[in-house]
Amino acid sequence: MRIHCPHCGPRGHDEFVHHGDAAPRRPQADAPDAAFHDYVYLRDNPAGPYRELWFHAAGCHSWLVVERDTRTHEIRSVTFARGDA
């Protein structure tokens, strides 16, 4: 796979570390236990477009949000995770 790092350009996927679902948001400190449980343990596993976190470990050390179709590996977008809402 080739991932277009917005900082470094197109690079082979072996430069990156995969981290999984980009959707979960860390709950506030006063959120109920269940919110933390869901944040830590619950992940979707869709067949189709999926927004996931990748770390450019052998590059610029950016955390990226990569939108990848899990059926085809087609990558639709790559953005910096910093400031991702």
Add this chain to the structure above:
Amino acid sequence: MSARLPSGGLIDRTRTLRFSFDGRRHEGFAGDTLAAALLADGVRLVGRSFKYHRPRGVLTAGPEEPNALVELRSGARREPNTRATVVELYDGLEAQSQNRWPSLRFDLLALNGLFSPLLGAGFYYKTFMWPSAFWEKVYEPLIRRAAGLGSLSTAPDPDHYEKATAFCDLLVVGSGPAGLMAALVAARSGARVILAEQDCLFGGRCLSERIVLGDGSAHRWVQSVVAELAATPGVRLLPRTTVVGTYDHGAYTAVERVNDHVAAPPPFEPRQRLWRIVAKRAVLAAGALERPLVFGDNDLPGVMLASAVSTYINRYAVRPGERAVLYADNDHAWATVADLRAAGAEIVAIVDPRPDARARAAVVARDAPLLTGVVRRALGGRSLQGVEVVGADGHVHRLDCDLLAMSGGWAPTLHLTSHLGAKPRWDAERSMFLPEQLPPWLLVAGAAGGELTTAAALSTGIRIAEGSLQSLGIAPRGVTPPVAGEEADAWTPLWRAPSGRGKRFIDFQNDVTTADLELAHREGFGASEHAKRYTTLGMATDQGKTSALNGLATLAAFTGKSIGEVGTTTYRPPYTPVAIGALAGHHRGPDFRPTRLTPSHEWAREQGAVFIESGAWLRAQYFPRAGETDWLPPVIREVQAVRSTVGLCDVSTLGKIELKGPDALRFIERLYANGWQTLAVGRARYGVMLREDGRVMDDGTVARLGEQHWFMTTTTANAVAVYQHMQHCHQVLWPELDVQFTSVTEQWAQFAVAGPRSRELLRRILASGEDLSNDAFPYMAAQAVTLTDGLRGRLFRLSFSGELAYEIAVPARHGDAVIRRLAAAGEDLGVVPYGIEALGVMRIEKGHVAGNELTGRTSAQQLGLGRMLSTQKDYIGARLARLPALDDPADTQLVGVRPVDVKTRLMSGAHFLPLAAPTTFEHEQGYVTSVAYSPSLGHWIALGLLKNGRHRHGERLRAVDLLRSQETEVEICEPVFIDPQGARLRG
């Protein structure tokens, strides 16, 4: 008897090459393959089949060969299962036939054929069911001896392999008419082009067939195109290179056989090179494979694909037989008749199953008999002597011949289009599987796309390349294809094999017959993926290149479905077998991965250190002196030296991270479980870091070097993971925090100076103004220091050993000099270097947890660090760490362990069991995590994780090691063995 023609061919008759096959000497010419040279010397029997040990000859002239597999070379370079049809001849080549005993001509195991009912489909599953103990002792050795195809050399491979990466606009796979046209269009348009050809020569079918292009031979045309490509900047020609795999987003793997065509690679050259090619667009122009026809004993030496017959005649000037029968269901194969006639062979007959082809075929047959019908059976012992033909009228003809050229039409070579999971589509009208659901960056031209004539190959090559370039924004420059002559290409596929005597082989390499497929169907394994595994159809090293289509057609006939409904099995990389050496490249032995050396490595080597791998690092394990032959005496000596005088240990491998910024404190607070608000500038503190699930991730120390300037260490093993975690926390979770940090592991050399006389030693290398008194520089102090020569460093009063101890850090490039100064300055104090064994002994004596306890499954509470968990703040893991399950007395807790009999040794990994209970899993109570011989106590000690262990100090248990058959009675104790009050380290 020589079958070499007096002239012609693409061989160099001025260069005679000597080689041997099964010890017999032969000669061939430069340009021959091993198969061509053997056929030229009249050798027809080249191997024995996998299961039945039937005599086999050469079936093809390419990489799809299922029969002519030989062991190539000898000694350390011996390589089994090489296809003689693609082995380029070189002087001194040695080859051995495979799978025969005691000799190729007389193979006792051919008796297997008599027992073939026992060896049918599914026989592995049925015959060798019971009793299970027989598998290991009887069945498997038996099968392995009887069924092995060649044997590996067990000596290390003496050759080198390398890896390379290339980028291009257009990758062209295959250099027949379509591939050459595609490459030429791209080259003239200024694109970056890679042309990969598995053969040593470019040209594809132009090398094998007598084709006229424009006003000359196709071969001359090929040479002019290749010359132009070679002269064009931005074009890389890769002959002897097979593209073996397609990967996502236009990445390909190719194997270049740089020096397989010589006896041994020249000095400093690799044997093979593994390419990773990244191409914006690729054109697959890999041609097509001819399909064998199925009839009784169709595996006899002398039965050959028609295209192979033409190749041996036209390219190698070898006549594969004297009296030939052509058996084909298509007009294209008639060209082979002309080739055979030109080579002086007699055409015994043309057998064609198609009644409608009679009139056209009569022109080709001339005065040879033309039989409308099918071949029922091949006749002969070790090679072909004749064929039985059943005419359309039912009349059986017996023809004497020594060569049967057969053709069942062509199957596009579309493997590379299917590697990403797309299933080819069956085109019933054209009787072929065609590529389907191609990604936009992969295109197909020529025969690989079903365009079987030369004219169509030329035009599709141009058209596909033009489209590819346009999609890349490159304006294509016009190329006019040469005029190709008319080609007969009518085809009515013959799928059904006639019934009758003899084995009708579908998969030659794995000895799978129509009877096997019928049995698979009868027993409920008729679906293509089932039948493949039940019969092993297509599972040999040739991956079914000549058998896949016939297998599907046979299954379709049994099940009453169409071939399209039966469907094809999945194609996976690699297209042809790849040597493990090529995949490894330079990454083998000590070069398997990069080795990281500590700043004091050279000095430690001079001190006689024994090194051990610690992740990618090479660290000093211990420093044996003369007479110390075992590992334990030096470790004991090193521990005693640290506890009585002073020792030096390189701890540079710890992960080191420097943080700065107004929010650095806030960031560290969220990163670690314990609090940092009260840490003063110039002080350090032990910290523990959790994962969000509440378990311990890592531990280390954090020093506050300035108001907004922090320096932290991680364990050696977790340095990368912790740094990545911190980046995640900063970039993803809390981008609003104003903090910057970077890894400085490589930038600082850091040495532990430990022992009662460490202060005295350090004073000798620090500038006179540095005050190391206990008041000025107490336990856990951390600050910048100046050495006597003005070098600036950092000093930390940290102790892993429990002694008065420091860690001094200097820029890495000064590490070697500083460790030598420390050693020299401490000579009269008796300073010793100590390794990570002694380090480990002392940490166990002090009860510090390390990797054996920080398994990622232990909680801070289990490790006795529960009181560190802050309740005053949010941090990673804060919430789930408070779950009752993480502090459950029914779970294990860290304990100390000592043997009741102090003479016994403790074993890491031994399980705790009550004294009286039986040794069963239900009574298991935990296990020993770390053991050491304590020189201070004079006996073995250990740390362990024991259920409810904190409340069981004083209790006696059994420590049972079933792997090493050892059982020791132990007493549970506080996990601190030395100086529990910590008086020494504060002294």
